[in-house]
Amino acid sequence: MPIQTTLCGRPLQGVLETIERFHGWKAPGVVIGAFMVDLAQECMGPAVEADAIVETRHCLPDAIQLFTPCTFGNGWMKVLNWDKFALTLYDKKALEGFRVWLDLAKTRKFPNLYNWYMRLAPKQSLPLDVLLESILEAGRSMLSFAPVTVTRYFGKEKKLEIGVCNGCGEAYPCSQGTLCLACQGEGYYSFRGERAPESL
């Protein structure tokens, strides 16, 4: 099968450059993700502006953010921490869409890809160039897809009632209690030095 030369409506080379610019390097997971998004978009057809659900926090969310209108911050992409290499694009009204996944059985035909995915190859024995070549060669043939109805995680998150924390004086969602989570001891920072927070 010849190597696919366009992905998500863009030339392959541009896709790779876009990935490197945003993600920091041509990560194999994001490159595979571009093939997955491309396939899911083709399944959905051009008329639907789809929402996205992605089943891992690693790499794949960036492919969705780069090649669909869905981003983490605009809420159209939901991320599950399942560590499964799969995504679903779906019509937010009909809740019908397509799930696409990296099909382990199919990757066996591409040992570099299989070994990378199953974390069987030490990094030094599988240079990025070689792995990317295997991915481009595999293309869609490493993927499977199925039509699905989305039953959870759709819809907008409700914005919560905002109040002023009695501890830090910052705005926070009242549902957290009389203090924000940071003032309840869940914070991830300590102030450096003796000084109070600086004002501008």
Place this chain on the structure above:
Amino acid sequence: MPIQTTLCGRPLQGVLETIERFHGWKAPGVVIGAFMVDLAQECMGPAVEADAIVETRHCLPDAIQLFTPCTFGNGWMKVLNWDKFALTLYDKKALEGFRVWLDLAKTRKFPNLYNWYMRLAPKQSLPLDVLLESILEAGRSMLSFAPVTVTRYFGKEKKLEIGVCNGCGEAYPCSQGTLCLACQGEGYYSFRGERAPESL
């Protein structure tokens, strides 16, 4: 105070266009986020390639993804679901950095901004243009910052051991049990029609 004409090393107009292209619209939260990132970067200085922690899932993560090298998918940005409008950039080795937040007390000087943030203004009474003007006028004067040491959520997530799920045959982290979370009933989809997943 004159309106700041460059943010994160780019002309303001380019920043607004970049936000619209990625996020879908010039969301006030992302525009404020650009000022926050700009301030945090100035505090950190140009020599440090910082990691990021952001304290809300709304809007702000996109400002970090657009104006720093940190993305959700590359793991350099961690997102807390605290609904607080704050972020920290920090040196991943020294764990020292700066937390920047939208300072509620300071926003009182800009009633549109305050009312939007506290969700006191119905959308139809506060057009986007008017709100954006208030944000650009406020600029850094709506923010506070403090030097912090990061005590949690830093570092790379450990990649888990991968196995093959006995239910769906897909790769999954073995720590989830003998079945993946979807096969345990936590899935977000049902297959449409009688057909098994399609192969390519």
